[in-house]
Amino acid sequence: MSCSSCATNKSGVPKGCKSNGNCATGTCGSGNKLAVFDWLSNMTLPSGEAPFNIVEVRFKNGRKHFYKNSENLTISMGDVVAVEGSSGHDVGIVSLAGELVKVQMKKRKVAADSDDVKKIYRKASQKDIDVWQEARGRELETQRKGREIISRLGLKMKLSDVEYQGDGTKATFYYTADERVDFRQLIRDLASAFSIRVEMRQVGMRQEAARLGGIGSCGRELCCSTWLTDFRKVNTAAARYQQLSLNPLKLAGQCGKLKCCLNYELDTYLDALQSFPKQDKVLNTEKGEAVFVKMDIFKKLLWYTYKEESFKWYKLSLEQVQEIIELNKNNELALPLEEYEFEITEEVSVNFENVVGQDSLTRFDAPKKGRKNSRRRKRKPINKKEANQAPSNNQRSNKKPTNKKDANQTPSNNQRPNRKPQRKSVKPEAGSKTETKRVDNRKSKPKNNPRNRKPRPEGKNAEKQKGQPKNNKNQQRRNNNQRKKNNSDRKNNTNNEK
Template sequence: MEFKLHNGSGGLCCKSCGRQDKQLNTYDWLADIPGNAEESDMVEVQFKNTRKGYFRNSNKIPLEKGDIVAVEATPGHDIGVVTLTGRLVPLQMKKANIKSEADIKRIYRKAKPVDMDKYNEAKSREHSTMIRARQIALNLNLDMKIGDVEYQGDGNKAIFYYIADERVDFRQLIKVLADAFRVRIEMKQIGARQEAGRIGGIGPCGRELCCATWMTSFVSVSTSAARYQDISLNPQKLAGQCAKLKCCLNYEVDCYVEAQKRLPSKEIELETKDGSFFFFKADILSNQITYSTDKHIPANLITISGRRAFEIIGLNKRGIKPDSLIEETHRTEPKKPVDLLEQESLTRFDRNRKGRNGGERNGGNGNENNNRNKKKKKSGNRPQGGEQPAAIQANNQGEQQPKQREQRQGERPQRNNNRRPPRNNKPKPQGDRPTPNDKPAQE
């Protein structure tokens, strides 16, 4: 089965992914290439939990990712799931450091219903076997913890995974377990991190444990990783569910080590005319250091950059004491914080509209009116084709202005500048009313 992409760039093969543990997942990016499975007779098979094996397909059985097969084991046979075929299997074997091909066993056949019945019956006994084995180890006063039990596919062998801080003599335990369960016993020691990865869980970050999802190799974690990052050495916060230091302490330690090289030593004192300053704390990633005038308590705290601290150290070596820790040029008002979510606001476009329409609402003082006035000024000053220069036009305009004014005054109707007489309360005589041009009688 193949899923075709709509852009026509190729196909997405569903055989590349399969049902398997996340730690052991291998994406077969060559699965959709014709003839890939016949390139190599080696096959990768996964069993319960974090156990993988490589087997030879000597019978040339057509296998695909996800097929359940019966493979050779000592003694009997085991049941597993095919997780990888083709050209990538030799590369995975090289990564797992498997060199001798003499120890590589072969695949018998695809699993039959009879094989699956035996397999399911053996798996159903694993939990009860683990509980009883823990009680037997406790009765023998052994300082160990049995974390998991895995039965072989045919039920003839059981693998006991245990955790112990010191060397344990479990020869007597093997005899008691063999008599109790009537199977062949194999003991495998694992660490606390491997046990947490097998059990799984949710970390304090809210995500599934790294050891249960993608981590395959566990690097030792020391308290120096917490010291480099200025993390308080609180065992309750630094320890994970495995009671060991969290693996995520190693994720950013290299970045902190590089950033700490740009900071001066904590033991160096800064001498100024105001007094001596001692190291109080540092923000490693932002390259900021806080100094105090007292060596034991925070007093008169001043925060400067690492570059400024190195400048003062250089001046002190030459016997010069600066006036203060802070530079004069850097004594500016702190910048206002920038709202990074402002660009996602739904009303970010309304502010510009208010500024544009504000001129009409506020009596014509808005941006639109100003822009119109500017356009008019620019258009009035631009010389057009066939016109005279600007200086000659200015003189001609000065001569034409008084003529235009006279013409306008002649066209306008003349106003009567005489004032109206004051109103009298006496009744007016009836008759013809005086015209506006008639002048009142002078007394």
């Protein structure tokens, strides 16, 4: 549900009421701060019983008060009404009516015959609404000039918000300050600058955050500006019970104080900690004394370490620690912590189960390419002539032959150190013949030996080789040209030697 200012236009683009997430007109029930759903609105009262004549009226930034409908006007939720003010009248929106108002008054401890419950004058006319909207439009400019006056006077205070009364004759200035401030001269300057009656109201850091609103570290709107009405005291002990690090940057909220949400789970932690021993309890074992390090409350695990060997932590269950404490009470030493740690068996938790027959989530990803080629050294391009040349052993491997004669000459046997088998002479013993052992480092056999030839393939391999196609004509031509070129090079070499 949305009002006319929040709804979309003809082209489908949302208009937006520019009120920082809250409805400016007040007709959007879910968009209001601290809104209450009237679940008794469709129910009829018993016969002869009059409806409750007190309604709840909402003003700027969620400020609410109770007003008496003494003239029995037909008022429903969302109506704009003119109510009694401190001087003059104020304009607000009815946020709740009926029997639920009794519950809200009981919650805030407001009696029906209290002086705080003022009366409703009338339903707001169009003139009242125009004056009210004009006064609301001057609030930002008044706040800016008010801050300039405060800085000129040198007062240690922060002006957080300004709220005009519905008739535009009075303005309330909300400020925060750590110390007591003498603002008598400030009131005179503000009254003369804006020609209005001025009221100064000091609020706390939490009330300021509730009025202004914002987004918390959890990503949601602040609790104090949406549903939280009572601000309970928050201590650092709440963080200690929940095993949180005492980092003020993480524990502080938008208001600069400790987060209200630290109290939400505190009762659950206190109930769970009742069965745990105190952290200053020392365990006496055969190996030495063990002290507490940390704990996991909901898994019921504790970590202890020896005083002399603090580099090693031992994980124990709550039952094991209680067993050791009982032994120490009977003046008995427990076994070393290593033996207790071996008894703990952790269950492997399965994060994903293929219960529906789903495939791998990465089945559509492209496979990763190998890095074999990238790790190889980049080789320089080799010419055809250089490829046919064989360098001698006297030359370095990186040195290229320059003459054709040197390129075609093959190295001699004297230049091949490891190819010729080495003969190792052994000194003969007394009365024995001299023997020579032949050590072949290469353990290779000549190629022309028919015994070393591989047998011809039989079976399937033979069929595959028989079925291979022969070289085509182009390949034969290349081979013939290469033979001719080699023969001509040989003739040239022999002529040069002569």
